[in-house]
Amino acid sequence: MTTPHQPEGTLVSPEPQGQPQGAAKDPSRRAFLFKLSVALNGLVGAVLAVPVVGYLVGPALKRDDAYKSWVPLGTVDEFPEGETRLVDFVNPVKTASDGMTANVSAWVRRIQGQQFQVFAINCAHLGCPVRWFPQSRLFMCPCHGGAYYEDGSRASGPPERGLFEYQYEVQNGKLLIHAGQLPTLSNEACNHGAPQKPLTQIEPATSAAADTESTGTDTRTEA
Amino acid sequence: MSRLIRTATGLYNWVERRLGIGGPAIDAATHPIPRSSASWMYVFGSAATVLLVLQVVTGILLALTYTPSAGDAWQSLQLLNHEVPLGWLLRAIHGWGSDFMIAIVLIHMVQVFLFGAYKYPRELTWILGVFLLLMTLGMAFTGQVLRFDQDAYWGLGIGASITSRMPVIGGPAVHILLGGPIIAASTLSRFFALHVFVIPGLLLAFAGLHILMVLRLGVNEWPMPGRIVSKATYDAEYHKLTHDDGVPFLPDAAWKDAVFSAAILLAVLACALVFGPFGPGGQPDPTIIETAPRPDFAFLWLYAVLAYLPPELETPFLFTAPVIAIGAMLALPLIAPTGEKHWSRRPIAVLMVTVIAVALGAFTKLGTYTPWSPIMNAWSGQTTPAQYLNGRSPLERQGALVLQNKQCRNCHAIGGVGGQRGPALDSIATRMTEDQMIRQVVQGGGNMPAYGKALSASETQALVAFLKTLRGPDNGTPATDASRSLTKAEAPAAPGQ
Numbered sequence: 228m229t230t231p232h233q234p235e236g237t238l239v240s241p242e243p244q245g246q247p248q249g250a251a252k253d254p255s256r257r258a259f260l261f262k263l264s265v266a267l268n269g270l271v272g273a274v275l276a277v278p279v280v281g282y283l284v285g286p287a288l289k290r291d292d293a294y295k296s297w298v299p300l301g302t303v304d305e306f307p308e309g310e311t312r313l314v315d316f317v318n319p320v321k322t323a324s325d326g327m328t329a330n331v332s333a334w335v336r337r338i339q340g341q342q343f344q345v346f347a348i349n350c351a352h353l354g355c356p357v358r359w360f361p362q363s364r365l366f367m368c369p370c371h372g373g374a375y376y377e378d379g380s381r382a383s384g385p386p387e388r389g390l391f392e393y394q395y396e397v398q399n400g401k402l403l404i405h406a407g408q409l410p411t412l413s414n415e416a417c418n419h420g421a422p423q424k425p426l427t428q429i430e431p432a433t434s435a436a437a438d439t440e441s442t443g444t445d446t447r448t449e450a
Numbered sequence: 451m452s453r454l455i456r457t458a459t460g461l462y463n464w465v466e467r468r469l470g471i472g473g474p475a476i477d478a479a480t481h482p483i484p485r486s487s488a489s490w491m492y493v494f495g496s497a498a499t500v501l502l503v504l505q506v507v508t509g510i511l512l513a514l515t516y517t518p519s520a521g522d523a524w525q526s527l528q529l530l531n532h533e534v535p536l537g538w539l540l541r542a543i544h545g546w547g548s549d550f551m552i553a554i555v556l557i558h559m560v561q562v563f564l565f566g567a568y569k570y571p572r573e574l575t576w577i578l579g580v581f582l583l584l585m586t587l588g589m590a591f592t593g594q595v596l597r598f599d600q601d602a603y604w605g606l607g608i609g610a611s612i613t614s615r616m617p618v619i620g621g622p623a624v625h626i627l628l629g630g631p632i633i634a635a636s637t638l639s640r641f642f643a644l645h646v647f648v649i650p651g652l653l654l655a656f657a658g659l660h661i662l663m664v665l666r667l668g669v670n671e672w673p674m675p676g677r678i679v680s681k682a683t684y685d686a687e688y689h690k691l692t693h694d695d696g697v698p699f700l701p702d703a704a705w706k707d708a709v710f711s712a713a714i715l716l717a718v719l720a721c722a723l724v725f726g727p728f729g730p731g732g733q734p735d736p737t738i739i740e741t742a743p744r745p746d747f748a749f750l751w752l753y754a755v756l757a758y759l760p761p762e763l764e765t766p767f768l769f770t771a772p773v774i775a776i777g778a779m780l781a782l783p784l785i786a787p788t789g790e791k792h793w794s795r796r797p798i799a800v801l802m803v804t805v806i807a808v809a810l811g812a813f814t815k816l817g818t819y820t821p822w823s824p825i826m827n828a829w830s831g832q833t834t835p836a837q838y839l840n841g842r843s844p845l846e847r848q849g850a851l852v853l854q855n856k857q858c859r860n861c862h863a864i865g866g867v868g869g870q871r872g873p874a875l876d877s878i879a880t881r882m883t884e885d886q887m888i889r890q891v892v893q894g895g896g897n898m899p900a901y902g903k904a905l906s907a908s909e910t911q912a913l914v915a916f917l918k919t920l921r922g923p924d925n926g927t928p929a930t931d932a933s934r935s936l937t938k939a940e941a942p943a944a945p946g947q
Contacts, residue, residue: 286630287622294631315737324635326521327735328603331632348739353756354607356739358826363856364904369742370608371757372822372861372871374899382899387761408631409607411614413621 291414294320295407300345303400306337311359311377313348319407331406333393334359334366336377343402346379347391347410354411357390366390391415478665479704482696484688486672488703491565493710494558495664500711501551502657504718505589506650508544512537516596518642520635520734523598527730542722545597548590550718552748555586560803563782566791567670569679573783575663578656580779585653587748592645594746598638599730604743606633606641615765633736668692669699673791680788742823750817751810757822821870824860828868835865842919849916852909856901864920872898877922883931887914 281288296319306312312335321329334346334357346366348356355370365382366375373384380389391410396403408414466472515534517526530537559579562568568576591609595602606628613627614620629636671691697703728746732738745753759767793800834850842850853859853875861871868874882890891910894900905913921928 284622284626286625286628286636289625291621313739318632318634320631322635324519324521326519326635327733327737328520328632328634328637330735330737332737332739348736349607349611352611352761354611355604355743356736356741358739360857360860362829362904363858363899363901365857365899367824367826367857367860369823369826370604370753372824374824376899376903383894383897385757385759385761385764387764409610409624409628409633411611411620411624413614413616414624414631 291408295405297396297403298406300333300335300402300404303337303341303397303402306335306343306402308337308339311336311361313359316404316406332356333404333406334390335402336379341397343395343397344379345393345395345402345404347393349391349410350386351381351388351390351412352384352386354409388412479700480698481665481668482692483669483699483703484671484691485695485697487669488697488699488706489672490706490710491561491672492669492703493707494554494561495661496707497711497714498551498554498558499657499661500715501547501554501718502653504547504715505544505551506654508540508547509646509650511540512544513646518596518639520598520638523596523638524730524733527597527599531727531730538727539722541727542725543718544593545728546718546721546725548593549747550714550721552586552590554714555583559583560807562670563799564793564796564803565670566673566679566793566796568783569789569791570681570684570787571667572663572670573787575660575667576783577780578660578663580776582653582656582660583779584776585649585656588649589645589653590746590748592641592649594749595638595641596645597728597730598734600732600734600738600741601729601743601745603633603734603736604741605745606637608743608745612768615768617769669703673793675790675792675795677791678789679791740826742820742826744817744820747814751813754813754817754820754822757820823869824857824871825869826860828859829854829857832859832867838864838920842916845912846916846919849912849914852905852913853916856904856909856913858913861898875917875920877920877926879918879921879928880926881929882917883929883934884914884918885931886929887917 298316298319300314300316313332314335315330315332318325318329318331332348334348336344336346338344346357350357350368350370350373352368352371352373355368357366357368357373357375359366364377366377366379368374368384368386371385373386374382375386375390376382378389379392381387393404393406395405462472512530515526515530515537517523527541530541532538562576562579591605595606610624610628610633614624616623625631627637628634629640668688671688677687732741744750755767756764790796834854839847839850853864858875859868861869863870863874864876866874878887888910890896890898891905891913892900892902894902901910918928
């Protein structure tokens, strides 16, 4: 880039007829080449962005069901009727360096016979682990004081809905749940492939609404 | 000796001839500032910079031992605390340095706001400063995650739950945040990358630009009531202040910055030595549910706000309040680039700082003792005060047992001990009649669960019999149903009833 205009100018004057057009357009040719190089880099950048962005959003591209599989929680006999017990299981999706974080807990309530409710441990408010108190038949959350009845419906506090419930099945006397991802308001543990509620929609947290939700789960699972 | 000096000068000149930053650096260090700006009120920005350097250095040292793997991180923190020589002290300095940095950045911001230093021509300096504040808080949150204990694990759960409330993209956003379906190895790895590469890189770049602009535009003059900032005259006025009456930054002001920074560094070191490192708390094992997760000090106010918001307001609040708050901070210098700088002529500015400080302070204070949370072991761990049992009938004592056994005290205090979620019950009988108590216990309401299914009729009877004896320290008058006496008075008139 040493004084580009001087040599060009000297070139133009001796041979005005020889290359009049090319010489006159020389500066614009350089400008064009520069624009071309910018465009080329833009193109390369766009191509490179595909793997970069794809890598970053990769975890979001999987469908929710792709993370889930049926996890055995034990034999039905391990859960006395009318009681709610804590179970631990290993998340079906795990990596070598997950360590103890691959473990997950859930509350299993055996209503009677083959009729269960399996609740995610995570409070529907902000995901803290709820604790079961059999004496008062309540789940209580240590973070912001959410409380739930034994059927998982909302009792009081900041949660706007009942506890998340896993889909379950009883096969050959074994209790299985469909699990694999952290339940949150947008990744409910159990969605049955039904269209998900828009998240902005906040329903008044009546226990009646929560009741129908949980009983709905039972009937569908039994059917 | 003179030969040594000659050699050193020669060496400097050789390097300076080639590198050429010595001259500009001396010019920058000795640039003229208004005489009034060589003040103890102008030392917070440099202290924040020094703390940033401290955090970078101690952070790199911690990274020599820390293992950013979900399965090993907690163990590597134990190693730092107990095995690696002085590892505990470096963790403590890094942790306390973080708290000090947030505090100094906030003080710096308040000072700049009250002194009107964000006004013309320093608008962009302020805007970059807002991003520096956000990045400092981002470092605090990601740093808390790297201290991979129970609080970190469930703090991530709270982060994921908040993210999941985003309309439409909530689900995918949670997966991107966690790097997978659950809080696990990839989650910690991405927070490590954020804390160690992404945010510090941006932070250093922004801090560099921020300081460059301070040098370019000059240190703000001490504001005077009535000295109005106008875009037409400010530059000339400032030039006069710096060149006619100015002093060189080095040494006239710099010594105060240096002394204050040294004091802050010593304070960090003292806190680190006396109070030691933060945690780690319990192992990040999701199956250990006997835990009461709590965020670090800087986020306690948010934790409290999330407890007090009505459920239906929570999601709208979470996604509009930060936008409004950050938007307002960014827009401030663009909306008010001129006018009065002095706080005594800006009452609304002073009021805003006061209200925000009091609100943040009050919520932080509440966050330290979480009155909204049930105390999970109050029912089994706290005794019933003896004076509440003396002279009570068997039925009433049975009721006292029900009160313990049914976890009532997790939310209700008696004798000053127990949860504060619900009202204390020491004088409940002076406020509620028997019928009202039965209704409240059985049906719940007003944020209390209904106990109808958890209590038998006889348990309810005993419980209410006990509650009726709780009439406060001075044995106040029992609450009465005003209509009851009317029906009793009319009773003889209708004997058939």
